[in-house]
Amino acid sequence: MNLNTAEIIKAAVPEAEGRNARIISQNVSDNRDPNFLSSDFPRNPPKLYITAESDEFDPVTFAEWQAEGFDVEYLPMGNGGDEYLQKLRGLKGNQTISAFETFGIIAFGDAAALCLKHYHVLDNNPDFKLRLLIAYYPTEIPDPQGRFPNNITALVHFIAGEDVGVTKQTQMVGIQGKKRTSRRTIQPGMGTGGLLQLAFPSYTYQAQAGFAEHDLDEYNMICADLAWSRSLATARRAFAQTVDLEHVWEENVQGKFFTHNLKPTMSTYTTHKSPHVTYIPTLTGGIGTEELQEFYSEYFGNPKSLKLTLISRTIGADRIVDEIHVRFKHTQEMPWILPGVPPTQKAVRILVVSIVTLRGGKLYHEHVYWDQASVLVQIGALDPNVVPEAARKIGIKKLPIVDGAAASRVLKGWDPETEGEADNELIPGWHDDEDEDEGEDEAGDKSAGKKPAGNDNAGDEIGKGKSVE
Structure with a gap:
């Protein structure tokens, strides 16, 4: 045709x-x-x-x-x-x-x-x-x-x-x-x-x-x-372009955390702009290739027990966002996460979020975030039950911080019974209704089989479609 x-x-x-x-x-x-x-x-x-x-x-x-x-x-x-x-x-x-x-x-x-x-x-x-x-x-x-x-x-x-x-x-x-x-x-x-x-x-x-x-x-x-x-x-x-940003980022991570070979790590940073890396809770890192070289060669030591587990990764046109479960035993000084803190021999589990921006297929800057209060609790430097005087004056009875449980729950995945990791333990009054329900259930168990007092016609009322409190 x-x-x-x-x-x-x-x-x-x-x-x-x-x-x-x-x-x-x-x-x-x-x-x-x-x-x-x-x-x-x-x-x-x-x-x-x-x-x-x-x-x-x-x-x-x-x-x-x-x-x-x-x-x-x-x-x-x-x-x-x-x-x-x-x-x-x-x-x-x-x-x-x-x-x-x-x-x-x-x-x-x-x-x-x-x-x-x-x-x-x-x-x-x-x-x-x-x-x-x-x-x-x-x-x-x-x-x-x-x-x-x-x-x-x-x-x-x-x-x-x-x-x-x-x-x-x-x-x-x-x-x-x-x-x-x-x-x-x-x-x-x-x-x-x-x-x-x-x-x-x-x-x-x-x-x-x-x-x-x-x-x-x-x-x-x-x-x-x-x-x-x-x-x-x-x-x-x-223009239907596809660009592999993940490969250069993986090279950077491998060099920093696993192979300890800085040459391939430094080659992943852009040269037409001044790259920078900031570990936000401690404001450690470096600006420019010379500072980054010094930081990663002298101040980024990690214990052999360090383990990284990638939870999720989001890749955009010019950036990568990683959610990572980090676990280690604090057996040596770690200036990037605990600057000035001697080894405590404590186990630490945290969630880390890394946001990496790339220019021309090379790393331009990286911002890294984690819950520093949780780290301090786990190494024994901070006790949620010890409330400073200034905090007590404004009505705080317990510091609203958690230990490594938060990181562990995300790593294990969602609880199919509750469909999430949150327990709201830090919210005053959240579980009051549950405590009352448990008390009523216990009282009901003790009186099981007994006839309700003052309600001889309870069965008839239910049969007529009326509700009985």
């Missing part, structure tokens, strides 16, 4: 006649599928255009995207208008090898506003070459209720409290219609980096425009890192 594709499209969408179109089947892979071409087929790195108002742009941002395997080029907005839109229409991907090469745009400020409005219209990406569009603090946005065309993966980073223009116009091909523009204040989401409920993925940040550009006074490290993680994850989805 032969199908006249042109006639089918003309009949279904008459206004699309003379325009570029394609048919995508749900059952047949297209070039968005990472397996569309053999893994041995030569590929260029994905092409990214960074665009903003100024003639030059933040070099750190360029270096970070390049380190992640992208071919980056800058496109200045110039005076904007038709001249800038013509530049956008002329953008191409890396086409020296494959006709299927696509590209992405990362736009800032006024340039972001123009890119969002332009590519929100269906026929402004006629060759389907634009795969990715990320906008930072645009001054104007398209209809918040209108999605971007399916072939474009979009993401928008907003400034909380900023006023932006909202332009509404028809997205249909050839039916542009009149534009209607209004003003809207971006409401803050839930904390820094909160999600906004728009038709296209968008987040809001408690910062100023320019927060993601390292060379500006408005640069905000926390907001910039959050936005970077989201942008990188979006870019990898758009």
Whole structure:
């Protein structure tokens, strides 16, 4: 059976006649599928255009995207208008090898506003070459209720409290219609980096425009890192990239804890930025490769009894989060967890959470957390029943801390009877009802078989459907 594709499209969408179109089947892979071409087929790195108002742009941002395997080029907005839109229409991907090469745009400020409005219209990406569009603090946005065309993966980073223009116009091909523009204040989401409920993925940040550009006074490290993680994850989805972050992290852990070979450990840290590691409860660690080399070679000794059990691992676009059960006998000094404390010969069990951030496939920084109060209880340095005078004055009768039981319960898994590890033993009054029930059960057992006093017709009452207290 032969199908006249042109006639089918003309009949279904008459206004699309003379325009570029394609048919995508749900059952047949297209070039968005990472397996569309053999893994041995030569590929260029994905092409990214960074665009903003100024003639030059933040070099750190360029270096970070390049380190992640992208071919980056800058496109200045110039005076904007038709001249800038013509530049956008002329953008191409890396086409020296494959006709299927696509590209992405990362736009800032006024340039972001123009890119969002332009590519929100269906026929402004006629060759389907634009795969990715990320906008930072645009001054104007398209209809918040209108999605971007399916072939474009979009993401928008907003400034909380900023006023932006909202332009509404028809997205249909050839039916542009009149534009209607209004003003809207971006409401803050839930904390820094909160999600906004728009038709296209968008987040809001408690910062100023320019927060993601390292060379500006408005640069905000926390907001910039959050936005970077989201942008990188979006870019990898758009270009069907898969990156093995787990391997480099495993090399780091093996070198630190097991093989005690620092050479492969140090090779896992990034070189284009200053890496740092912080063990948060004790503020130990190091900043830069020299300090880290010194810290791990001289201050990271661990007893032979140390055992690590990985409970869970979560892997994102640029970070890994581990939940680890750590067990050891305190037979030697351990400056990273008990600095200045001589060996106590006590057994310790704790849960440790490690959050590792990577840049360009290498470790950039690591934050490690655990319950230090639990450690001190287990080595005998802290007694929950010994309450300081200042704590007693505010009504504290027992310090709300636990020993190694918390770590043991998570390692053993959930109790199928109670579906969790929590027992609420530290909450005053939580078990009062249970104690009363147990007392009533014991009293009931003693009086079992006796006739209830003063209620000779108890059986009749129940038979009539009435309840008896």
